[in-house]
């Protein structure tokens with residue numbers, strides 16, 4: 341398959357808190373492509389109290405999935421907005437129905453799957469703080485903010501996500517195991533899945549670069 345890096349459609353998969361956000365920001369920065377994160381976009385809507393935000397807030401707070409019809413319509417529309425750029429999709433699809441819908445409208449070229457042990461994930465979520473407006477993520481003890489509770493760039497407040505509460509986390513991990521795992525198989529069957537294993541993002545990152553560099557240099 342010849343990939344046109346200029347308009348590459350990439351997708352990143354991984355359990356909640358597997359480092360998708362961190363690896364994604366590094367990818368979009370290094371290769372200068374658009375980042376489309378369903379979770380970030382939904383949180384923006386919630387913060388601005390839009391109609392959609394009001395509709396989805398409950399699902400996010402409880403760590404449940406937003407219904408397929410709603411998220412599919414929303415994300416397909418969002419992807420149309422970046423049709424003229426290469427992009428990296430993060431957080432969508434999460435069900436096989438979503439994967440099928442995406443495949444029909446925007447077949448992705450490469451799928452990266454982050455494989456991180458569950459004990460690492462649980463630990464990480466407990467120590468996670470986010471800067472809501474930008475989506476920047478901090479981890480106390482690993483990627484600690486320069487000033488406690490403040491974003492490094494804007495100095496605005498950091499918050500803990502309501503769905504990072506232990507009950508919501510275990511809910512999200514269960515959903516991931518039962519509902520999202522088949523999405524991995526969906527792309528495995530298409531022959532475009534590449535797995536990256538590690539306990540930290542710094543361990544995973546060089547492997548991702550080694551995989552993507554040749555793809556992006558093929559312009």
Ligand code: ATP
Pocket residue numbers: 355356357358359360361378379380382399400401403404405406407411430431432433434435438503512
């Ligand atoms: P992390 O951000 O640590 O990777 P995560 O992947 O669980 O964790 P997000 O991707 O930010 O979190 O998504 C947060 C929430 O937004 C989900 O728990 C769900 O409620 C909703 N959501 C996001 N994407 C989808 C989707 N594709 N289908 C259904 N719900 C979604």
Ligand code: MG
Pocket residue numbers: 360361377379380430431
């Ligand atoms: Mg996310």
